[in-house]
Amino acid sequence: MMTLRERALVSMQSVPSLPKHVRIQYDPVRHAFAVLSPEKVFWPNEISLDILRRCDGRSTVGHIIADLASDYDTDQEAVAADVIAFLREWSDKLLVKL
Amino acid sequence: MSEPFLPPIGMLAELTHRCPLQCPYCSNPLELLKANRELDTQTWLDLFSQAADLGVLQVHLSGGEPTLRRDLEQLIAGLSARGVYTNLITAGVGIAEGRIEAFAEAGLDHLQLSFQGARPATTDRIGNHGGSHEKKLETARRARAAGLPLTINAPIHRHNIEEVPEFIDLALSLGAERLEIANVQYAGWALANRDMLMPERAAVERQADIVAAAQERLAGVMNIDFVTPDYFAIYPKPCMGGWARDAFMVAPDGTVLPCHAAQTIPSLRFERFGERTLAEIWTDSPAFNAFRGTGWMQEPCRSCERREVDWGGCRCQAMAIAGDAAATDPACIKSPIHNHMAILIDAALAQAAPEGAESFIFRRIGATTRPDKSA
Ligand code: SF4
Ligand code: SF4
Numbered sequence: 001m002m003t004l005r006e007r008a009l010v011s012m013q014s015v016p017s018l019p020k021h022v023r024i025q026y027d028p029v030r031h032a033f034a035v036l037s038p039e040k041v042f043w044p045n046e047i048s049l050d051i052l053r054r055c056d057g058r059s060t061v062g063h064i065i066a067d068l069a070s071d072y073d074t075d076q077e078a079v080a081a082d083v084i085a086f087l088r089e090w091s092d093k094l095l096v097k098l
Numbered sequence: 099m100s101e102p103f104l105p106p107i108g109m110l111a112e113l114t115h116r117c118p119l120q121c122p123y124c125s126n127p128l129e130l131l132k133a134n135r136e137l138d139t140q141t142w143l144d145l146f147s148q149a150a151d152l153g154v155l156q157v158h159l160s161g162g163e164p165t166l167r168r169d170l171e172q173l174i175a176g177l178s179a180r181g182v183y184t185n186l187i188t189a190g191v192g193i194a195e196g197r198i199e200a201f202a203e204a205g206l207d208h209l210q211l212s213f214q215g216a217r218p219a220t221t222d223r224i225g226n227h228g229g230s231h232e233k234k235l236e237t238a239r240r241a242r243a244a245g246l247p248l249t250i251n252a253p254i255h256r257h258n259i260e261e262v263p264e265f266i267d268l269a270l271s272l273g274a275e276r277l278e279i280a281n282v283q284y285a286g287w288a289l290a291n292r293d294m295l296m297p298e299r300a301a302v303e304r305q306a307d308i309v310a311a312a313q314e315r316l317a318g319v320m321n322i323d324f325v326t327p328d329y330f331a332i333y334p335k336p337c338m339g340g341w342a343r344d345a346f347m348v349a350p351d352g353t354v355l356p357c358h359a360a361q362t363i364p365s366l367r368f369e370r371f372g373e374r375t376l377a378e379i380w381t382d383s384p385a386f387n388a389f390r391g392t393g394w395m396q397e398p399c400r401s402c403e404r405r406e407v408d409w410g411g412c413r414c415q416a417m418a419i420a421g422d423a424a425a426t427d428p429a430c431i432k433s434p435i436h437n438h439m440a441i442l443i444d445a446a447l448a449q450a451a452p453e454g455a456e457s458f459i460f461r462r463i464g465a466t467t468r469p470d471k472s473a
Contacts, residue, residue, distance in 0.1 A: 021247030029153035
């Protein structure tokens, strides 16, 4: 009997990564980045892509938020809610591992 | 027609019609092709390479049973070298030792394994193959051990609809990321067996509640995709995401088709890879252009606000039930013959044989030639 997966909750300490069945890939035909998953192909917008690219299995959510805030030249609270909501949604669909 | 031309995203490759199972709902055509009609390795590799050039990002390797192709590792490696996402759709019976590991090594991204039942007796009876359930469990374990992500596919009909909760437990216990509860679509062999496969109305309603509750309960644990049964629907599904819009399929002999059942539309002629390139077929084939976009639609679809949501539904279902491939899918409540669906359900239920006494036309070469269904 294997241990069942549990629903993961996003915290500042979570270290998100892409699971094995998901990958980001540049599509030269459509000139855009695609997220490939078992049934679906997603076309993330620029902000989603910036979050997904940082889901590298090393950076914590806190670090990702700080990093994005400095890139977008805005304060952390402004991005935190969006990043957390995005990760919760993608984690609930098993597209991001926490 | 002035619809913008989109490159295809997905392709379903039916590598072979051979299969150790004989599911009475199989989506393959009634006239199954023998092994000597299958494309050879190099032709499939050329086709895959053209597909990647054209914009295909995902290839579903299917059949029949695709693992009966001895060159499957090579085909996976060819796709993987082009960065195409590969999904192997298998019944998981009779896969030789070491091959699943070899598929993973060749770059397979994902494996989808079908279960005819959640109970061993159901699986073995529906697939008409003793001991198949045990073999499937073993395939699932081997896939996990090889590190492959896993979807469990459960084709649902009258004889296993009560097993939906058990399918959910089965998929969880196998560690699947995803479960597909897919109500059988009445095309191919399923159309020939429709009267025996049609579920009871109350069972369909119970199923919807069970699946919705499980989807909520299992958020973040396992994805459950629910393919609802057309005959009980109010609106049709966007079949294939729209005819020739972002996906297509290829039969074992290289015939390029907009969908599984397209060959049941007698007015269309389909081209084979090799006669023309894939790009030519995708853009120019009269059969692909016949129902592309919305220009071909009649009323009520033509002026309907959902026309780019469901693309008028399934052309083959319109053909089978309305007798006109350009009609509104009768699954749609706006179809003038939508009530036929209820009549067909009632007719099927009136004929239902007691459990165990049903006489399926099992899927095998020569079992039947034409669907005996003029609905
Ligand atoms: S549906 Fe059944 S018979 Fe048809 S290909 Fe799949 S496993 Fe084989
Ligand atoms: S009328 Fe046609 S476009 Fe409108 S919902 Fe029905 S099938 Fe879809």
